[in-house]
Amino acid sequence: MAQVTREQRDEVIKKFRYEGELISVGTYGSGHINDTYLLVFETAKMGQVKVILQRMNRIVFERPVELMENITGVTSHLRKKIIENGGDPDRETLNVIPAADGKPYYRDPLGDYWRSYKFITDATSYDQVEKPEHFYQSAVAFGHFQRLLADYPAETLHETIKGFHDTKARFQVFKEAVEKDCVNRAASVKDEIQFVLEREETANFFSGLLSRGELPIRVTHNDTKLNNIMIDNKTGKGICVIDLDTVMPGLAVNDFGDSIRFGASTAAEDETDLSKVLCSMELFELYAKGFIKGCGGKLTDKEIEFMPMGAKAMTFECGIRFLTDYLQGDTYFKIHRENHNLDRCRTQFKLVEDMEHKWYTMKEIIEKYSSLT
Ligand code: ADP
Ligand code: GN1
Ligand code: MG
Numbered sequence: 001m002a003q004v005t006r007e008q009r010d011e012v013i014k015k016f017r018y019e020g021e022l023i024s025v026g027t028y029g030s031g032h033i034n035d036t037y038l039l040v041f042e043t044a045k046m047g048q049v050k051v052i053l054q055r056m057n058r059i060v061f062e063r064p065v066e067l068m069e070n071i072t073g074v075t076s077h078l079r080k081k082i083i084e085n086g087g088d089p090d091r092e093t094l095n096v097i098p099a100a101d102g103k104p105y106y107r108d109p110l111g112d113y114w115r116s117y118k119f120i121t122d123a124t125s126y127d128q129v130e131k132p133e134h135f136y137q138s139a140v141a142f143g144h145f146q147r148l149l150a151d152y153p154a155e156t157l158h159e160t161i162k163g164f165h166d167t168k169a170r171f172q173v174f175k176e177a178v179e180k181d182c183v184n185r186a187a188s189v190k191d192e193i194q195f196v197l198e199r200e201e202t203a204n205f206f207s208g209l210l211s212r213g214e215l216p217i218r219v220t221h222n223d224t225k226l227n228n229i230m231i232d233n234k235t236g237k238g239i240c241v242i243d244l245d246t247v248m249p250g251l252a253v254n255d256f257g258d259s260i261r262f263g264a265s266t267a268a269e270d271e272t273d274l275s276k277v278l279c280s281m282e283l284f285e286l287y288a289k290g291f292i293k294g295c296g297g298k299l300t301d302k303e304i305e306f307m308p309m310g311a312k313a314m315t316f317e318c319g320i321r322f323l324t325d326y327l328q329g330d331t332y333f334k335i336h337r338e339n340h341n342l343d344r345c346r347t348q349f350k351l352v353e354d355m356e357h358k359w360y361t362m363k364e365i366i367e368k369y370s371s372l373t
Pocket of ligand 2: 030031032033034060222223225228243245246258269318
């Protein structure tokens with residue numbers, strides 16, 4: 001995708017009716033998909049006010065208008081519930097700032113779609129667990145998020161990315177990428193390719209269960225990494241779930257698993273020293289406890305039983321996606337250095353291996369908390 005130019009960004013800012021005088025603009029956050037900016041305004045009434053402005057990734061999200069329809073629907077629903085529960089709707093859910101024409105997005109002359117959100121104040125999104133308690137609180141919040149959306153009319157949600165967590169289909173796309181080898185990288189990643197091919201049954205696991213109707217489809221977040229939740233700076237609680245682009249019908253085990261793959265790792269997602277990358281059983285246990293609690297007794301026995309598999313499958317899937325992108329020439333995930341997607345894929349496979357070694361410990365931990373429901 002073409003880089004955003006300063007002129008393009010400045011023209012877009014004028015299309016949102018922000019109050020006050022713009023005093024700074026800068027890129028923000030460490031998401032892999034959208035281009036995120038923090039804008040700071042000086043206002044007469046409220047002093048400095050921050051807002052988030054994002055260019056939505058048009059390669060990843062082919063139908064941005066439908067995507068924003070999902071987000072306005074989901075955030076209105078959450079807002080209502082937060083008010084009913086006596087919470088603060090300006091901090092506990094995303095709030096879309098409409099463009100000057102009233103639409104929840106702005107399409108610029110280059111065809112890029114932009115959106116803006118109120119900035120969640122006095123909260124932080126973490127790229128790695130700094131305090132275990134934060135991770136626990138993020139689990140409660142992601143579980144609670146799912147609970148708040150339990151009565152959302154799922155049939156009105158658009159599927160923003162087809163087959164997003166269809167690991168079986170992702171495995172096939174990977175095999176095609178290996179065959180095509182369009183940027184001649186396959187020969188240099190033989191071990192990684194072999195690692196994937198040896199684990200086809202992991203890729204197929206949940207589609208098998210789903211086709212037998214053994215797991216319920218729920219409205220899920222589908223991208224539950226730790227930096228997609230804002231942790232309140234004062235209370236340490238998971239105050240707001242953000243990055244709602246992939247809220248769609250899905251599996252609770254995947255929401256659980258994606259959090260584990262990112263947050264229970266002892267190293268960053270792109271760590272190059274693989275000896276540092278392990279799946280921490282302490283963090284796994286904390287998250288499992290928090291998530292089961294946050295879901296408030298709604299998880300079925302099967303959903304709980306398959307939580308370790310959710311962790312392994314999501315980590316494996318993410319590794320496959322990074323490797324596929326590497327083989328296709330890095331067109332999906334933003335990269336910041338050479339071989340970035342390869343480094344990311346290696347951490348995921350190291351985690352999968354480590355989970356395989358710790359399989360019975362993971363199962364025992366889940367059994368211990370299954371009575372929480
Ligand atoms: P991506 O899809 O690229 O991950 P996100 O929507 O997650 O994009 O935004 C990237 C980062 O920007 C987040 O991880 C978070 O740090 C920050 N961010 C996004 N929305 C807000 C918000 N409303 N308030 C404060 N920070 C935000
Ligand atoms: C992307 O958008 P972000 O950075 O929160 C990706 C997730 C991956 C994750 C890997 C829409 O998440 O699916 O698990 O990177 N989001 C999309 O870090 O593809
Ligand atoms: Mg994000």
